[in-house]
Amino acid sequence: MKASRKRGFFIGTIKTMTNVEISSLALQPVDLIIDARWVATVDANQSLLAFYSVVIHQHVIVDVLPTTDAHARYSAGSVVALGEHVLIPGLINLHTHTPMTLMRGIADDLPLMVWLNAHIWPAERAIVDEAYVRDASTLACAEMLSGGTTCFSDMYFYPQATAAAVVNTGMRASLGLPVLEFPTNYAKDADDYLQKGFDAHDSWRGNALISSMIAPHAPYTVSNQTFEKVRVYAEQLNLNIHTHLHETREEITQSETQYGVRPMQRLLDLGLLGPNLIAAHGVHLLEHEIDLLAEHSCSIVHCPGSNLKLASGIAPVAALLKARVNVGLGTDGAASNNRLDMFAEMRLAALLAKGVCEDPLAITAHHALQMATINAAKALGLEEKIGSIEVGKQADLTAVKLSDFNIAPCYDPISHLIYACGRENVTHTWVAGELRYSHGIFANIEPIELKEIIQTWQPKLKQYKH
Amino acid sequence: MKASRKRGFFIGTIKTMTNVEISSLALQPVDLIIDARWVATVDANQSLLAFYSVVIHQHVIVDVLPTTDAHARYSAGSVVALGEHVLIPGLINLHTHTPMTLMRGIADDLPLMVWLNAHIWPAERAIVDEAYVRDASTLACAEMLSGGTTCFSDMYFYPQATAAAVVNTGMRASLGLPVLEFPTNYAKDADDYLQKGFDAHDSWRGNALISSMIAPHAPYTVSNQTFEKVRVYAEQLNLNIHTHLHETREEITQSETQYGVRPMQRLLDLGLLGPNLIAAHGVHLLEHEIDLLAEHSCSIVHCPGSNLKLASGIAPVAALLKARVNVGLGTDGAASNNRLDMFAEMRLAALLAKGVCEDPLAITAHHALQMATINAAKALGLEEKIGSIEVGKQADLTAVKLSDFNIAPCYDPISHLIYACGRENVTHTWVAGELRYSHGIFANIEPIELKEIIQTWQPKLKQYKH
Numbered sequence: 048m049k050a051s052r053k054r055g056f057f058i059g060t061i062k063t064m065t066n067v068e069i070s071s072l073a074l075q076p077v078d079l080i081i082d083a084r085w086v087a088t089v090d091a092n093q094s095l096l097a098f099y100s101v102v103i104h105q106h107v108i109v110d111v112l113p114t115t116d117a118h119a120r121y122s123a124g125s126v127v128a129l130g131e132h133v134l135i136p137g138l139i140n141l142h143t144h145t146p147m148t149l150m151r152g153i154a155d156d157l158p159l160m161v162w163l164n165a166h167i168w169p170a171e172r173a174i175v176d177e178a179y180v181r182d183a184s185t186l187a188c189a190e191m192l193s194g195g196t197t198c199f200s201d202m203y204f205y206p207q208a209t210a211a212a213v214v215n216t217g218m219r220a221s222l223g224l225p226v227l228e229f230p231t232n233y234a235k236d237a238d239d240y241l242q243k244g245f246d247a248h249d250s251w252r253g254n255a256l257i258s259s260m261i262a263p264h265a266p267y268t269v270s271n272q273t274f275e276k277v278r279v280y281a282e283q284l285n286l287n288i289h290t291h292l293h294e295t296r297e298e299i300t301q302s303e304t305q306y307g308v309r310p311m312q313r314l315l316d317l318g319l320l321g322p323n324l325i326a327a328h329g330v331h332l333l334e335h336e337i338d339l340l341a342e343h344s345c346s347i348v349h350c351p352g353s354n355l356k357l358a359s360g361i362a363p364v365a366a367l368l369k370a371r372v373n374v375g376l377g378t379d380g381a382a383s384n385n386r387l388d389m390f391a392e393m394r395l396a397a398l399l400a401k402g403v404c405e406d407p408l409a410i411t412a413h414h415a416l417q418m419a420t421i422n423a424a425k426a427l428g429l430e431e432k433i434g435s436i437e438v439g440k441q442a443d444l445t446a447v448k449l450s451d452f453n454i455a456p457c458y459d460p461i462s463h464l465i466y467a468c469g470r471e472n473v474t475h476t477w478v479a480g481e482l483r484y485s486h487g488i489f490a491n492i493e494p495i496e497l498k499e500i501i502q503t504w505q506p507k508l509k510q511y512k513h
Numbered sequence: 514m515k516a517s518r519k520r521g522f523f524i525g526t527i528k529t530m531t532n533v534e535i536s537s538l539a540l541q542p543v544d545l546i547i548d549a550r551w552v553a554t555v556d557a558n559q560s561l562l563a564f565y566s567v568v569i570h571q572h573v574i575v576d577v578l579p580t581t582d583a584h585a586r587y588s589a590g591s592v593v594a595l596g597e598h599v600l601i602p603g604l605i606n607l608h609t610h611t612p613m614t615l616m617r618g619i620a621d622d623l624p625l626m627v628w629l630n631a632h633i634w635p636a637e638r639a640i641v642d643e644a645y646v647r648d649a650s651t652l653a654c655a656e657m658l659s660g661g662t663t664c665f666s667d668m669y670f671y672p673q674a675t676a677a678a679v680v681n682t683g684m685r686a687s688l689g690l691p692v693l694e695f696p697t698n699y700a701k702d703a704d705d706y707l708q709k710g711f712d713a714h715d716s717w718r719g720n721a722l723i724s725s726m727i728a729p730h731a732p733y734t735v736s737n738q739t740f741e742k743v744r745v746y747a748e749q750l751n752l753n754i755h756t757h758l759h760e761t762r763e764e765i766t767q768s769e770t771q772y773g774v775r776p777m778q779r780l781l782d783l784g785l786l787g788p789n790l791i792a793a794h795g796v797h798l799l800e801h802e803i804d805l806l807a808e809h810s811c812s813i814v815h816c817p818g819s820n821l822k823l824a825s826g827i828a829p830v831a832a833l834l835k836a837r838v839n840v841g842l843g844t845d846g847a848a849s850n851n852r853l854d855m856f857a858e859m860r861l862a863a864l865l866a867k868g869v870c871e872d873p874l875a876i877t878a879h880h881a882l883q884m885a886t887i888n889a890a891k892a893l894g895l896e897e898k899i900g901s902i903e904v905g906k907q908a909d910l911t912a913v914k915l916s917d918f919n920i921a922p923c924y925d926p927i928s929h930l931i932y933a934c935g936r937e938n939v940t941h942t943w944v945a946g947e948l949r950y951s952h953g954i955f956a957n958i959e960p961i962e963l964k965e966i967i968q969t970w971q972p973k974l975k976q977y978k979h
Contacts, residue, residue, distance in 0.1 A: 149922060151920070151921070151922060151924075151933060152922075152923065152924045152925055152928050152929050152932060152933055153924050155878060155925065155928035155932055156873055156874060156877045156878060156928065157873055158873050158874075159873070162873075186918065186921070189918055189919070190918065190919040193919055194919065296871075352864065354868060355864035355865060355867055355868030356864050356867060356868075356873070356932070357867075357873065358867040358868060358870070358871050358872050358873040358875070359868070359871070360868060360871055361868050361869070384932070385920075385928075385929075385932040385933040386919075386920070386932075386933060386935075395861070395864075398818065398821035398822050398861075399821060399865075401821055401822060401823075401824040402820060402821030402822075402824060402825070402826060402827050403827070404824070405762075405824050405825070405826055406824050407622055407623055407624050407625070407628075407822070407823065407824040408622060408624075409824070411622040412621060412622060452652065452655055452656065452960065452963040452964075452967075453655070453656040453659055453660065453852075453936075454617070454851075454852070455617070455652070455963070455967050456615060456617060456618075456967045456970075456971040456974075457618065458617075458618045458619050458971075458974075458975065458978045458979075459618055459621065459978070459979070462618050462621035462622065462851075463618050463851075466618060466621055466822070466850070466851040466852075467617060467618055467851045467852060469852075469935060469937065470919075471935065471937040494918065497918040497921070498918075501918075501921050501922045504922075505922040505924075508922075508924075509924065512924045512925070513924075513925070
């Protein structure tokens with residue numbers, strides 16, 4: 048604290064440089080300098096830098112250097128001084144269904160099939176349309192931005208409506224183009240889903256913040272024929288494939304009955320296993336299946352909160368990491384979590400692995416942070432762009448204040464982040480260098496808008512409540 | 514929301530009645546009326562009351578009735594209107610070591626024995642004295658009050674210093690009188706511990722908010738002879754016994770080697786199992802040990818966060834509940850959690866049991882809330898006094914706002930409380946009818962005091978950090 052005060056910082060406030068300062072010939076002009084007590088880069092060396100600055104120009108991180116040097120070398124349009132904070136890469140929620148926010152808590156403490164058949168699916172059939180998805184995704188984006196999440200990987204109907212929410216709120220997203228066999232309000236059959244998905248994909252081409260994945264829902268809802276089309280299209284369009292895989296014991300038994308093999312073997316036979324496959328859950332995995340995931344460089348999304356809540360089981364994450372499978376973290380939808388809170392998932396992932404393996408090093412604080420940032424970026428094929436604080440990457444950044452009395456004292460910022468902090472300690476969230484959230488205020492979302500969304504949809508959904 | 518506005522409530526503010534109102538002859542004067550959108554009583558019927566008021570006079574709940582009736586029957590010195598909140602019994606942290614707050618995060622991601630031998634014990638030997646304990650307990654009380662916890666059950670050296678913090682901050686506590694064989698700064702041998710404990714116990718006799726337990730640390734640190742003394746004293750003084758039990762596999766193996774029996778069998782042989790035994794952890798339990806706990810009406814404190822973090826394992830809570838063992842919840846100390854956060858423990862307890870048992874009903878939201886309130890009160894022998902919102906009980910109450918955008922919408926206040934809310938949603942905490950915390954402000958703690966505590970002790974402790 049003392050050192051930062053000496054250098055004349057104003058903790059937690061934005062200082063605009065004077066014209067004289069900006070015009071100084073010796074200094075290189077940049078858009079933004081963030082001076083941080085600590086910077087957790089999540090680079091290959093797991094660097095934790097003290098009294099460092101991140102320099103941002105035209106959306107990109109152009110330098111990471113000691114704060115004293117930063118102000119001798121650059122003059123910035125704005126400076127944010129974070130005297131009691133750690134600056135981390137923006138968190139990436141690798142598996143969610145954003146439009147389910149409005150179904151948060153609609154049916155808790157129920158077996159999965161009752162949850163789906165008696166509550167979620169009837170509600171979706173009756174309520175879900177483009178307007179619903181845009182509104183519910185806006186609420187989800189607000190929740191995620193305020194909790195330090197800058198990017199998410201989604202799977203739901205009407206992805207173009209989620210895209211509209213993403214654009215409005217200024218987040219980054221990889222949006223699944225959903226594919227199912229059965230008809231919904233959104234599409235009538237697999238080909239219709241694919242066609243609607245590609246129309247959406249075409250519509251956001253050129254948008255720097257949105258990318259697409261093909262999202263066949265799960266092996267139990269998608270036929271072999273459709274999976275083959277998905278594989279071909281994904282190759283042709285160079286897209287990732289995002290699917291649910293081995294979430295429950297039931298889906299495995301059902302596959303054995305229907306196809307004579309476990310779902311992962313079926314995907315292998317269909318040529319779906321590969322570096323572009325993002326498989327959500329992976330709760331029930333045999334040893335040779337973990338090896339298969341590693342051999343084919345697939346990514347797994349660990350969703351500990353949802354897997355526990357729906358009583359699906361506990362994924363063997365330590366074994367996956369040991370086999371060098373790339374593992375990211377996801378919240379799943381708000382109807383089965385019930386928070387889109389990556390801090391909760393990081394903490395739970397680290398604690399759960401330790402307890403299950405009876406090994407305190409099974410997932411360390413550093414591992415958990417990597418899973419929520421660089422590992423997720425790798426899964427999305429965006430590791431050159433996001434997931435760590437390194438020169439040349441997009442400035443997707445989250446500031447977390449480490450000094451509040453109810454988490455004090457702080458001895459190690461990384462372990463503090465995972466074991467003591469919560470999303471309530473997030474103070475700033477930037478996406479591509481733009482400040483999207485700070486201290487309860489959004490750049491592009493009005494609180495009244497969120498209230499209206501809830502007031503519009505909650506009465507309609509209420510009848511499907513448990 | 515509309516209904517509450519119609520009745521002219523001011524949401525979240527305190528309205529002082531005019532003298533005219535108070536002097537109205539038809540109305541019975543009371544100290545405080547809390548008007549709540551919901552009251553979760555945690556009584557035997559699990560009642561959830563909508564638009565109800567809790568009426569408080571001289572520290573005690575004197576009525577629970579519809580808000581419209583409350584204001585027709587009583588006139589209050591003050592009225593608190595909670596238009597978007599659920600009022601719950603104050604949470605009870607049934608196992609903690611409050612003075613470890615200042616060691617929060619000092620040594621994370623380490624095996625238990627390295628954690629203890631290389632970090633915690635050396636730090637305790639060098640640093641812990643009466644002033645340390647008073648300061649660290651003050652920080653812990655602030656953290657707990659702000660997170661909705663009104664009462665805790667503690668075990669640490671210098672309990673009289675923790676008592677001073679409890680008195681200053683206005684909490685309720687059951688303080689363990691610690692007993693060990695080995696010498697510390699606090700006492701030189703078992704008899705010295707006992708003597709010092711009873712001196713402390715005598716000093717807070719008559720204090721309505723503090724009760725005592727004898728706290729033999731654990732079967733691996735206390736001899737048979739001392740356990741026998743503990744049993745006799747506990748009978749004579751009518752005190753509970755609080756100990757660690759079956760937390761790790763190692764302590765069980767060690768007991769088998771040293772005593773030829775598992776620790777619980779040893780306690781049974783020594784006559785320690787009984788309704789006054791509060792056993793923390795109970796991670797590793799055989800079937801017949803669960804039956805023993807039930808037969809002898811012992812209480813178990815489930816500490817899921819700490820058990821996972823220290824890689825001790827996962828307690829068989831669903832089996833304990835099925836056997837009708839009384840189970841409360843504890844955070845354990847901040848050095849192994851690292852939050853004294855009962856919301857985190859309630860959520861984790863519910864999620865973990867579902868996932869481990871692959872049964873979504875293993876621990877429901879209601880169970881989790883009971884464990885953190887009435888079950889803990891039963892364990893402490895205080896079920897006539899606290900643990901539920903019922904007429905005649907002390908007004909230990911917590912208000913939780915359910916409407917913030919990042920947890921909205923709310924369909925079921927109880928499941929919302931457990932699965933969506935965090936301690937950051939707590940707005941008011943009352944102990945015995947006195948408002949101790951509200952919206953970031955404590956009745957009896959200055960923020961500067963907490964800062965000074967951290968600035969005093971953190972530099973001294975830093976050298977023991979991992």
